[in-house]
Amino acid sequence: MEEKMVKSLLCTNLREKPETKRTSRKLGNIDFSKLIHMGLNENEFGMSAKAVEAMNSVAAAGNYYGDWTQKDFKGAIAERFGVDTSFIVTGCGSSALTDALGTAFLEKGDEVVLCMPTFPAIIDTAQTNGATPVIVPTTEELKLDMDGMLAKINEHTKMVYICNPNNPTGTYIGYKKLREFAEKCPDHVIQVYDEAYIEFSKSADCLEMVETMKELKDKPIVILKTMSKCFGMAGVRAGYILAQPEIVAELAKCGTQFALNKMAQVGAAAAIRDTEHLAKVKELNAASREYLETELAKLGCKVYPSETNFIFFDPHVDPSEVFMKMMERGIFMSAQAGANRVSTSTMENCKLFIKNITEIIAELKKSESVSA
Numbered sequence: 251m252e253e254k255m256v257k258s259l260l261c262t263n264l265r266e267k268p269e270t271k272r273t274s275r276k277l278g279n280i281d282f283s284k285l286i287h288m289g290l291n292e293n294e295f296g297m298s299a300k301a302v303e304a305m306n307s308v309a310a311a312g313n314y315y316g317d318w319t320q321k322d323f324k325g326a327i328a329e330r331f332g333v334d335t336s337f338i339v340t341g342c343g344s345s346a347l348t349d350a351l352g353t354a355f356l357e358k359g360d361e362v363v364l365c366m367p368t369f370p371a372i373i374d375t376a377q378t379n380g381a382t383p384v385i386v387p388t389t390e391e392l393k394l395d396m397d398g399m400l401a402k403i404n405e406h407t408k409m410v411y412i413c414n415p416n417n418p419t420g421t422y423i424g425y426k427k428l429r430e431f432a433e434k435c436p437d438h439v440i441q442v443y444d445e446a447y448i449e450f451s452k453s454a455d456c457l458e459m460v461e462t463m464k465e466l467k468d469k470p471i472v473i474l475k476t477m478s479k480c481f482g483m484a485g486v487r488a489g490y491i492l493a494q495p496e497i498v499a500e501l502a503k504c505g506t507q508f509a510l511n512k513m514a515q516v517g518a519a520a521a522i523r524d525t526e527h528l529a530k531v532k533e534l535n536a537a538s539r540e541y542l543e544t545e546l547a548k549l550g551c552k553v554y555p556s557e558t559n560f561i562f563f564d565p566h567v568d569p570s571e572v573f574m575k576m577m578e579r580g581i582f583m584s585a586q587a588g589a590n591r592v593s594t595s596t597m598e599n600c601k602l603f604i605k606n607i608t609e610i611i612a613e614l615k616k617s618e619s620v621s622a
């Protein structure tokens with residue numbers, strides 16, 4: 251079929267949508283099974299054995315639909331956050347829920363305020379629905395510029411996106427500042443807090459927004475949660491939103507209600523209840539993060555303090571060259587926003603990563619000085 255023909259059938263929003271900024275959408279035919287995964291912030295420490303057991307226990311009954319009410323998964327979430335299940339929407343990863351937010355709330359003429367660099371899915375969501383992303387740069391320390399975002403809010407603003415801690419920078423905004431922001435944000439603006447990495451945080455003031463969402467009842471506050479990161483279930487595809495019941499009721503109309511498969515439901519419920527495994531992952535991640543931060547700093551890289559399972563750093567040589575050369579050596583990391591990002595992994599992988607990047611940076615510095 252001719253591409254032109256398909257394009258003529260497309261809805262205007264998609265036809266006019268600029269190319270995605272999401273690196274993962276542009277990776278093409280890479281065989282990831284042959285690479286060491288340090289590029290997508292996956293969890294190399296693995297998921298809870300109880301989650302695997304739960305998924306296995308229902309796999310053979312895959313010919314029957316799952317529980318449409320999602321009693322078990324929503325029950326586990328409700329217990330964890332002390333909310334009623336009417337505050338919860340589930341979906342196939344938080345990416346699918348970001349799409350649902352777009353379907354429910356965004357249209358042509360709307361503006362979505364965000365800081366860059368951040369996780370760019372929200373830009374796709376805005377543009378897919380005809381809305382315009384309004385981009386504020388991060389501060390010099392690569393933190394979200396909360397005042398800068400507030401200053402960009404006007405009568406056209408429908409949504410503001412806050413990724414805390416932020417991907418790809420790893421930096422965070424403390425609770426006091428976030429709370430002030432939430433209170434100051436006008437009532438017509440949906441505040442989306444993406445807490446994909448918050449379980450990894452070490453700072454006492456890097457806190458979840460669930461209490462704020464419960465307390466500020468008249469503010470449309472939406473909290474995006476994923477099972478892909480600290481719970482190690484990226485391939486299972488499960489996530490959820492915490493929001494006031496009136497918002498949840500609307501999101502339930504956007505293809506979210508029956509989306510989550512039965513394996514994902516029982517696995518995610520078991521993972522949330524396995525607090526012992528979560529604590530172990532956090533500990534292993536913290537050790538790996540500290541090792542990578544220390545060793546990268548020793549190499550002379552500018553390392554940004556991380557509250558996540560990845561480290562953002564400036565290698566002071568071309569980041570895309572570093573990325574390509576690491577790929578040639580079988581290690582998948584990321585190059586974006588003028589720097590590199592590496593996800594934590596087992597200590598063995600981290601040591602291999604440091605050995606290889608040490609050689610590559612030295613090689614690149616040498617060739618730069620020869621050509622200078």
Ligand SMILES: Cc1ncc(COP(=O)(O)O)c(C=O)c1O
Nearest residue numbers: 343344345369417446476478489
């Ligand atoms: C900040 C952030 N939010 C959401 C996601 C996507 O999560 P999910 O796997 O639940 O779609 C990612 C994935 O890397 C992310 O970095």
